[in-house]
Amino acid sequence: MDTHFAQRRRRDLIVAGCLAVVAALVPLFVKDVYVQNIMVLTLMYAALSQSWNILSGYCGQISLGHALYFGLGAYTTALLFTKFGVLPWFGMLAGGAISAVIAMALGYPCFRLRGHYFVIATIVIAEIALVLIQNWDWAGAALGIDIPVRGDSWLKFQFTRSKLPYFYFALALACIAWFVTWWLEDSKWGYWWRAVKDNPDAAESLGVVVFNSKMGAAAVSAFLVAVGGSFYAQFVSYIDPESVMGFQFSLLMALPAVLGGIGTLWGPVLGAVILIPLTELTRSFIGGSGRGVDLIVYGALIVVISLALPRGLVSVFSWRKEAAR
Amino acid sequence: MTASPQTPLLETRGVWQRFGGLVANSDVSISVGRGEIVGLIGPNGAGKSTLFNLIAGVLPPTQGSIIFDGEDVTRLPAAERCQRGVGRTFQVVKSFETMTVIDNVIVGALIRNTKMRIARQKAYEVLEFCGLAARADKLAADLVPSEKRRLEVARALATEPKLLLLDEVLTGLTPVEAQTGVELVRKVRATGVTVLMVEHVMEIVMPLVDRAIVLNLGKVLVEGKPTEVVRNPEVISAYLGDRHAVGA
Numbered sequence: 001m002d003t004h005f006a007q008r009r010r011r012d013l014i015v016a017g018c019l020a021v022v023a024a025l026v027p028l029f030v031k032d033v034y035v036q037n038i039m040v041l042t043l044m045y046a047a048l049s050q051s052w053n054i055l056s057g058y059c060g061q062i063s064l065g066h067a068l069y070f071g072l073g074a075y076t077t078a079l080l081f082t083k084f085g086v087l088p089w090f091g092m093l094a095g096g097a098i099s100a101v102i103a104m105a106l107g108y109p110c111f112r113l114r115g116h117y118f119v120i121a122t123i124v125i126a127e128i129a130l131v132l133i134q135n136w137d138w139a140g141a142a143l144g145i146d147i148p149v150r151g152d153s154w155l156k157f158q159f160t161r162s163k164l165p166y167f168y169f170a171l172a173l174a175c176i177a178w179f180v181t182w183w184l185e186d187s188k189w190g191y192w193w194r195a196v197k198d199n200p201d202a203a204e205s206l207g208v209v210v211f212n213s214k215m216g217a218a219a220v221s222a223f224l225v226a227v228g229g230s231f232y233a234q235f236v237s238y239i240d241p242e243s244v245m246g247f248q249f250s251l252l253m254a255l256p257a258v259l260g261g262i263g264t265l266w267g268p269v270l271g272a273v274i275l276i277p278l279t280e281l282t283r284s285f286i287g288g289s290g291r292g293v294d295l296i297v298y299g300a301l302i303v304v305i306s307l308a309l310p311r312g313l314v315s316v317f318s319w320r321k322e323a324a325r
Numbered sequence: 326m327t328a329s330p331q332t333p334l335l336e337t338r339g340v341w342q343r344f345g346g347l348v349a350n351s352d353v354s355i356s357v358g359r360g361e362i363v364g365l366i367g368p369n370g371a372g373k374s375t376l377f378n379l380i381a382g383v384l385p386p387t388q389g390s391i392i393f394d395g396e397d398v399t400r401l402p403a404a405e406r407c408q409r410g411v412g413r414t415f416q417v418v419k420s421f422e423t424m425t426v427i428d429n430v431i432v433g434a435l436i437r438n439t440k441m442r443i444a445r446q447k448a449y450e451v452l453e454f455c456g457l458a459a460r461a462d463k464l465a466a467d468l469v470p471s472e473k474r475r476l477e478v479a480r481a482l483a484t485e486p487k488l489l490l491l492d493e494v495l496t497g498l499t500p501v502e503a504q505t506g507v508e509l510v511r512k513v514r515a516t517g518v519t520v521l522m523v524e525h526v527m528e529i530v531m532p533l534v535d536r537a538i539v540l541n542l543g544k545v546l547v548e549g550k551p552t553e554v555v556r557n558p559e560v561i562s563a564y565l566g567d568r569h570a571v572g573a
Contacts, residue, residue, distance in 0.1 A: 187441065198422055202419035206407060206414075
């Protein structure tokens, strides 16, 4: 049975590798900029949702305030670049580190809350941060920051002529987030997190320091989300508080994981691949004519999936496997 | 670190626990020797579960101290006590329902083994010891109640405890299931683990334990050999009322 487990882990890794290669080849055939844009966003949300899944899926601490870390990543990179000329690559790491520290500082009081109270706290904190940024003149206040274009280069991580570099970076980010999850899944942390989610009292009795486990999950999750935020800032080259720290980002990070399968390795990827193109397509095809129709379609899909497959889309695959046994 | 073999493994010294106006434990002083199986019995509301939680470190006592393996652990949290060798099960089973049986046990094994492969191996051995190896890849949620009780024991054993606290693991089982449970407890003791067990069902627990401690109304009523304890008039009156004790 030990080998059975090892086999499954290896198979996951091989499948992920193959998917990454296939994804990397897609832009060779798809030249449409609009479609490429959707692909970049899909990969970015896959990465974000995968990161969100570490704290909320595996460790069970549902956060609806992860827009805070996304925004922190975006702002740190943009501010360092525009004010001090620091390259986005360093900004990315700085944003990640700052977010991880802030996630732990916020976790210190918040992880004493359980269930819905924790969720409410995450929403409120993200909203407070949004208001603070909107009133912070040095950081552009409500107007935001225009990231000046200094020519196409990997060094400055700016590309004006082609979306391809962004695509490959987003792909790398999605792969990293997936791989980190894969690796943590079969580590002490992975087991501790799932134990904390299922039953904190029992976990504590088995030597799991519940509080520290949550702090660890929060730090990893916030770091990766902030890197995603940094990327987004470079990708859109203009940020304002609402467009990187709004509540919709918290939701858009959570939804792919929830629909795909919360607390699973493949759930966020699967969810993002279905949801994000759908969001973009409904918005462009029916969003313009009757405002809000896209949201109705989107909402309806979420309701249908949650009713039909409460354990997420990945449960379709595991159900087949069980039947074959 | 480890105290001499003569000292008891566990001692509670004048332990009190008050919940507001309610006194759950008053001046409880008990000791459990190394290698013993001790039964903690008493009618409903006697304070057995509270005492158990104090020993396991779920909450600190209002007053008094708890000595484990020669060290004062009164203020240590539950996870730290597990690290020092206190394993426990829960009266209402608390399996990790979304995890497989083996993964449940791995969580316990990880405290002594940092390498995943070794923790997994260890967990599998514990499952075999507890007769659950065939269910290793099932979800904990899919186990029947008696298996879930067994899983509680397996999980605690995986932490390699010196003292195993069993909270009503035999209650609510069929006679056959209870008998296999009794054998498991004997097997556990044979590996050198000390067992302190809370039980309700006297006829099952009495042949199993070396010594019984009877709690009533938060106090230690009697302690001694099981055969003596069951004949004690005070115990009978605590369980059945004064009318029955007069006859004894």
